[in-house]
Amino acid sequence: MTQIISKLADISDRYEALFVDLWGCVHNGVTAYPDAVAALQAYRARGGIVVLLTNSPKPRAGVAEQLVDFNVPADAYDTIATSGDSARAAMFQGAIGKKIYFMGQWERDEGFFEPLNILEEPIRITLAPLTEAEGIACCGPFDPMANPNVNRADFLFAKQKGLKLLCANPDIVVDRGDVREWCAGELARLYSEMGGDSLYFGKPHPPIYDLARRRLSALGQSIPDSAILAIGDGVQTDICGAMAEDIDSLFISGGLAAKETQTAFNPDKIALENFLQKEKYSPQYAIGQLR
Structure with missing residues (x-):
């Protein structure tokens, strides 16, 4: 059963790296979510590695430029892997x-x-x-x-x-x-x-996960899948892809599925269970917004 958590720090010490979706998790296509940025900065300060794993068609450099416009600071992540x-x-x-x-x-x-x-x-x-x-x-x-x-x-x-x-x-x-x-x-x-x-080639399909692992290797990191947590608001992309790769996942219910999961601060437990059962996905954790 999916565990509802109150903040990333509740579970982050179990993982050495994060594969983090961008749109709906770190920003809304216009500006950054301050709590999400702070959570990633805190995770990195404790020694964790953050890979931004995005279905953007842009090259990595283009996404990095866009993040500047969205007020996502460079110290919130280590590297980027894009569907593009x-x-x-x-x-x-x-x-x-x-x-x-x-x-x-x-x-x-x-x-x-x-x-x-x-x-x-x-x-x-x-x-x-x-x-x-x-x-x-x-x-x-x-x-x-x-x-x-x-x-x-x-x-x-x-x-x-x-x-x-x-x-x-x-x-x-x-x-x-x-x-x-x-x-x-x-x-x-x-x-x-x-x-x-x-x-x-993007989530939930294997090529982008292979690219993300190569990005980790380029940082000099050899991290097993069991020590990686995938974070995203798309059950058919982020959660489906993580499950297929046998990677634990944290579902951001206040993104694309905010209405279906009745998310305020956090999702309604029954609404979340009904939604995930209907979609046939089972993330390890859920939270309203990344924080």
Whole structure:
């Protein structure tokens, strides 16, 4: 049964490292949550390692720049692993071809196509219209407020051409402040539902966890999975992924599932149990907000 805790410090001494989701846990897409920042700073002060594990389609450097804008200080974390970096590595190895149709918001996502120098022989990517493309790189909707079904005609054409869709962010929705937006994960889900082939690299899928472990190794850390705690507000991404990797997890109930779990300071116990039973996930711990 999931244990409801009052603060991260109640359990943090059991773990040497944290895999921490960003959106809905550390910030709301506009600004940082002060209590979450303080909790991570305190954990690091005691010697713990914080890996920010995010389904952002941005490269690691782009997320770090964004965190400055959101007032998340650098001493709240040690390193960052992004879905975007996992997906970029696959793209530059030819997973969806060389001529790519891009979906997303270019002013936000252009960093996805920056050269990836860690590969020995990355392929050269060129952007192309859908009619000429060999694959689709999806960082998100063109309009995050629009019904995803507006893409059905393009997806039908792409499916008939046999194009693979690389999903750079498996999240279905995020809350930017008080506004809920669609993410690339919903487009990939729709494409798969229509018979297309979608490729995933972020949570809950294995590549991003492999990347997070490599980020730990790069810090000179050799930490077993049993000593890692995953923290996130998405049961279908953060909690599902942690369970698949056999990593303990802390569910932030006051994020995407705040209504369903009746979260005020903490979730209502019965509402939380009903929600998790319906979703068929069982995190070790739950808390209203990271603090």
